[in-house]
Structures are given as C-alpha cells and as structure tokens.
Amino acid sequence: MFYRIKILFVICCLVVVACNQSNKKSVSSTLNFAEHIAPIIHKNCSKCHMPEExxxxxxxxxxxxxxxxxxxxxxxxxxxxxxxxxxxxxxxFAGETVLSDEEITMISNWVDEGMIAGDTSKLATPEQLKTELNLGKPDLILKVPHINIKGNNKDMFLVVKVPYEIAHDTFxxxxxxxxxxxxxxHHMNGHLVQFTSGKKENVYIGKSYVNQDQVNSQHIHKELGLLNDDGTYPTLTPSVSNYLPGAYFSFYPKEIGGYKFLKKGALYLNDMHFGPSSVDAIDSSYFKIYFTNIPPKRPVSEFQMGTLGIAPVEPFLRIPANEVKTFHIQTTIPNDISLISIVPHMHLIGKSFWAYAIKPSGDTIPLIKIKNWDFRWQYFYQFKNLLKIPRGTTIYVEGIYDNTAQNPFNPFSPPREIYERNGSMRSTDEMFQLIVTYLSYKDGDEKISLENAKP
Ligand code: HEC
Structure with a gap:
C-alpha cells in the first residue's frame, strides 16, 4: 500500500510537470526534495543505497x-x-528500475536550483523503506562453505558446492x-544436483570450492565430488537460485515452478563472484529452502543458445586484437513455449547485445536490447507476464565485442586476441550466450503475471 501511494504521487507530480511544459520555469522553481525528489530516489535508488545493501x-x-x-x-x-x-x-521486464525522462529532468533541475529541502519531517526512514519481503520461516537452511576472502582488492570467481542430505524426498x-x-x-548462479537412491554414498566428499581460473568446465564436477559413484552425471536442474545486486528474490506464481528434492544432493554454484574487498573476510552466505507438499505442476525448463548451448555462435567466437566484431546465434523453437526470463551473457569486452524473435507470420517479438554492455550488471530479466513464443519462431541474437584499446573494460593492454576457450569461464576469455527459462505453453499463459507473486 505504502508503495502504491508513492507511485501514485510520482505520477501526479509528472502530470503537473507535463501539463506545464510551456511554463516549465515556474513549475521547476517549486521543486523540493520532500515532495518531488524523495519519491523518485526512494523508488529507484534506496533499495540498493541503504544499510546492508x-x-x-x-x-x-x-x-x-x-x-x-x-x-x-x-x-x-x-x-x-x-x-x-x-x-x-x-x-x-518485471521490477525494472528505469527513470523516465521527466524524472531525470526533475532531479537535474532540482540540483541546478540549489537543492531546496522542503518539509522533510514526514519522509520515510530506512526501516520503513526496507523492502525485504517477509517470506516466513524457511524449512531448511543450507550454508555455503566458509570461503576466505582476501583483502587484496581483487575480484574472486569461484565454483562452489553446497551439499545436503535430508530424511526423505520432498518438493x-x-x-x-x-x-x-x-x-x-556480487553475483551467484545456482543449480541443483540430485543423486538418485543408491547412486552416491557420501555427498560431502570432494572439494568445497575451486577458483574459476583453475578449472575447466569438463572436469569441475569430478573435482567437487558431484558425479555419481560410478562416474556418471547425476540429474542437474538448472538455475534454481540466482542472485545479483538489485535483483530481489521472488516466488513464481503458485501454478508454475517448484522442484522435486531428493534425499541426497547439492546446490552447485557454477558462478559465485566476490567483488574486490580491502579487508579479509569470511563469507557466510546461505540458502533458505521452502518445502511444499504439492508436486510441481509445471516445472521450469531452460536452454542456452551460444557457448556450450543448443545453437553455435557464428562465426566461431574469436575476437582479434584491435578489432570490433559481430557474432550471431539463432535457433528455431519446435513447440509453443512461454518465456519466463532471459539472461544475456558475455564477459569483459562485450559491447552490445540484442535478441529478438521472428514468428512464422513474420511478426517480430522484441526480447532485449543492451546498447552498452556492462559485465557487472547481468540481470535475470523476467518478463512482466509469460511471453508466448509460437512453434516455428526463430530467436536471433546479435553480440558485438570490442577488443580495442578504446574499450575501458579490455583486460589486456595492449589488446590480445580473445576467444571462447573450451568452455572456460575465465572472465578474460569470452562467452556469448542467451539463457532462456520457459514452460511449455498453455492457453491463457499470456495473462499470468510474473510480478509480485506471494508465497
Ligand atoms: C541495483 C542496485 C542499485 C540501484 C538501484 C542504484 N544504485 Fe547507485 N550504486 C550501486 C552500486 C553497487 C554502486 C557502486 C559502484 C558500482 O558498482 O557501479 C553505486 C554507486 C552509486 C554512486 C557513486 C558513483 C561513484 O562514481 O562514486 C552514486 C552517486 C549512485 N550510485 C547514485 C544512485 C542513484 C541516484 C540511484 C537511483 C536513481 C541509484 N544509484 C540506484 C547500486 C545501485
């Protein structure tokens, strides 16, 4: 309710501004923090800019x-x-945080006019703004193994295992x-590895974590003890939990999602990124697991296009030094599906990313356009409603990489050839992927909202 009021309030302000375009000076001269600026800041900035965020x-x-x-x-x-x-x-997308042109003009004018405070006595406190959802008590807590973070101001990219054993299978x-x-x-991508009965004696053997610089995707499961005892691969359910700054955890609507949880298994965090820290620390992150008696009705599936995925990057992802180069991926969808979310993925020298789909009728479905790729902000972009992709639709992805010295994120000076190296996840090698989570389509899916689902 609190938020609704605020949003309405912002809209009212915008209407006032919009109606007075011809008379901008007189309106903007009345801008003050309490009435005009705080609602914009509290809605778009405070969720990350508050204690512990x-x-x-x-x-x-x-x-x-x-x-x-x-x-x-x-x-x-x-x-x-x-x-x-x-x-x-x-x-x-659901929960997108973007300022309108009007909001930007308001902030800009307010700064130019000397930042008038207004009556700030009734503004929200950090406690009131804390958006953390109270989702109730989890049924199980799984702690990430203790990871030592060195205060050396360097990024750390790890592959981590969080094993568990519970009394009986559940959902x-x-x-x-x-x-x-x-x-x-900084961010974490987690998958669920499950051992069928009799396939794994001890889920706790193997390393707890490995630095990504030291692994090759092909051997990592073995090193972490994530293979069945006979050396075969256990079932892996992709992307069961993901985290990025600003991307708040949310439930799917009740009619979709959910997993079977076998007695023995592990969360497999194939990408856990710690940003630079100037002090030594021990990570103590954990997972909250919410059980249910209800079997998942519509399990979420995932496919990846591009590197390690179902459709190749064309041409081979190799970016010569001092070149800007464009690559493509495309795949045709054989059945009607409903998209839940998409994740564009590139590493440091990515420059732009664009994905769209063309239906058999010739109509285009815009998916995502990122004009200035930023390695640090790789969201799971969840659609506002399930998005139908009819069978026979082709998804096209275009990625541009800038391997020149002008790219401030180029890890090498002078530039060196960078390429996709055998599934290497090292940030100084490149990847080009579109990760898609989806359901098989059901009539009426377009009406299912993915925003604000409750436990
Ligand atoms: C999704 C989380 C998030 C949101 C939302 C967000 N910020 Fe930030 N902000 C950060 C982080 C993290 C940093 C630290 C620098 C970085 O990683 O880019 C930062 C840095 C900053 C800085 C310091 C930049 C510098 O160069 O020192 C300012 C100022 C700032 N943000 C203002 C804002 C304003 C204003 C808004 C809303 C209009 C906002 N931020 C919304 C996460 C966020």
Missing amino acids: AGPFNLISYQDVSRRGKLIKYLVTERIMPPWPADANYSH VRAIEFVPSSKKIV
Whole structure:
C-alpha cells in the first residue's frame, strides 16, 4: 500500500510537470526534495543505497542526496544509475528500475536550483523503506562453505558446492539466496544436483570450492565430488537460485515452478563472484529452502543458445586484437513455449547485445536490447507476464565485442586476441550466450503475471 501511494504521487507530480511544459520555469522553481525528489530516489535508488545493501552509501535522506547532488545529476542523466542495461524503449521486464525522462529532468533541475529541502519531517526512514519481503520461516537452511576472502582488492570467481542430505524426498517451492554481505558478494548462479537412491554414498566428499581460473568446465564436477559413484552425471536442474545486486528474490506464481528434492544432493554454484574487498573476510552466505507438499505442476525448463548451448555462435567466437566484431546465434523453437526470463551473457569486452524473435507470420517479438554492455550488471530479466513464443519462431541474437584499446573494460593492454576457450569461464576469455527459462505453453499463459507473486 505504502508503495502504491508513492507511485501514485510520482505520477501526479509528472502530470503537473507535463501539463506545464510551456511554463516549465515556474513549475521547476517549486521543486523540493520532500515532495518531488524523495519519491523518485526512494523508488529507484534506496533499495540498493541503504544499510546492508550493495550501494556504497545510503541515498534516503535529504543530506544523503544533496551532498552528492552534482554526481547524482550526472549519473542519472547519463543513465549510469540506477543500473539497468536493458533499453526500456525496446522491451519491459518485471521490477525494472528505469527513470523516465521527466524524472531525470526533475532531479537535474532540482540540483541546478540549489537543492531546496522542503518539509522533510514526514519522509520515510530506512526501516520503513526496507523492502525485504517477509517470506516466513524457511524449512531448511543450507550454508555455503566458509570461503576466505582476501583483502587484496581483487575480484574472486569461484565454483562452489553446497551439499545436503535430508530424511526423505520432498518438493521445494523456492530457493532463496542470502548473501553474507551485499557489498562483497556480487553475483551467484545456482543449480541443483540430485543423486538418485543408491547412486552416491557420501555427498560431502570432494572439494568445497575451486577458483574459476583453475578449472575447466569438463572436469569441475569430478573435482567437487558431484558425479555419481560410478562416474556418471547425476540429474542437474538448472538455475534454481540466482542472485545479483538489485535483483530481489521472488516466488513464481503458485501454478508454475517448484522442484522435486531428493534425499541426497547439492546446490552447485557454477558462478559465485566476490567483488574486490580491502579487508579479509569470511563469507557466510546461505540458502533458505521452502518445502511444499504439492508436486510441481509445471516445472521450469531452460536452454542456452551460444557457448556450450543448443545453437553455435557464428562465426566461431574469436575476437582479434584491435578489432570490433559481430557474432550471431539463432535457433528455431519446435513447440509453443512461454518465456519466463532471459539472461544475456558475455564477459569483459562485450559491447552490445540484442535478441529478438521472428514468428512464422513474420511478426517480430522484441526480447532485449543492451546498447552498452556492462559485465557487472547481468540481470535475470523476467518478463512482466509469460511471453508466448509460437512453434516455428526463430530467436536471433546479435553480440558485438570490442577488443580495442578504446574499450575501458579490455583486460589486456595492449589488446590480445580473445576467444571462447573450451568452455572456460575465465572472465578474460569470452562467452556469448542467451539463457532462456520457459514452460511449455498453455492457453491463457499470456495473462499470468510474473510480478509480485506471494508465497
Ligand atoms: C541495483 C542496485 C542499485 C540501484 C538501484 C542504484 N544504485 Fe547507485 N550504486 C550501486 C552500486 C553497487 C554502486 C557502486 C559502484 C558500482 O558498482 O557501479 C553505486 C554507486 C552509486 C554512486 C557513486 C558513483 C561513484 O562514481 O562514486 C552514486 C552517486 C549512485 N550510485 C547514485 C544512485 C542513484 C541516484 C540511484 C537511483 C536513481 C541509484 N544509484 C540506484 C547500486 C545501485
């Protein structure tokens, strides 16, 4: 309710601004923090810029914002903050955080006019703003093994195993990741490995984690003890839990999702990224697991296009030094499906990413456009409603890589040839993927909203 009121309030302000376009000066001269700016900041910035969240400082009170006014004006005008790489003029997603042009103008004018405070006595406190959903008590907590983080200001990319053993098979509705520190844990992609009865004696053998620089995708399961005792691969359910700053955990609507949870298994975090830290620390992230008696009715499936996926990158992903090069992936979908989310994935020298689908009728379905790829902000873009992709539709993906010295994210100076190396996940090698989670289509799926589902 609280949020609804705020959103309405912002809309009212915008209407006032819009109606007075011809008379902009007189309206903007009345801008003050309490009435006009705080609602925008609280809706779009505070979720990361509050205690214990990913942002480096709070952005809640008048003091928080006004002391950084010029920098904020610059970052919002350049659309660097809030971080949302997807082009909101191209496609929309659940929970997207994007400022409208009007909101940017309001912040900018307010800064230029000397940042008038207004009556700040009734503004929300950090506690009131804390959006953390109260999802009730989890049925099981699985702790990530203790990982030592060195205070050497370097990124750390790990592959991690979180094994478990429970009394009997059950069903799971959702798995929520709780990072120990949102300032250090940058992102995490988790999959579920399950051992059928009799296939695995001890789920706790093998290494707990391995630095990604030291692994090759082909051997990693063995090193972590994630193979059956006879050396075969156990079942893997992809992407059961994912985390990125700003991407809040949410349940799927009750009619979709869920997993069978066998007695023995492990969460397999193939990508756990810790950002640079200046102090030594021990990670204490954990997972909250919510059981249910109800078997999953419509399990979520996933496919990957591109590197390690169902359709190749064309031409082979090799970017010569000092070149900007374009690559494509395409695949035709054999059955009607409903898309839940898409994840564009590239590494450091990615420059832009574009995905769309063309139906047999010739109509285009825009999926996502990222004009300025940013390695640090790789969201799971979940659609607002299930999105139907009819059979015979072809999904096209285009990725441009910039391996010149002009690319500030180029890991090599001078530039060196960079390519896709045998499934290597090292950030200095490249990957090009579109990861798609979906359901097989059912009549009426288009009406199923993926926003704000409750436990
Ligand atoms: C999804 C989380 C998230 C949201 C939403 C967000 N920020 Fe940030 N912000 C960060 C993080 C993390 C950093 C640290 C630098 C980085 O990683 O880019 C940051 C850095 C900043 C900085 C410091 C930049 C510098 O160069 O020192 C400012 C100022 C800022 N944000 C303002 C804002 C404003 C204003 C908004 C809303 C309009 C906003 N942020 C929304 C996560 C967020």
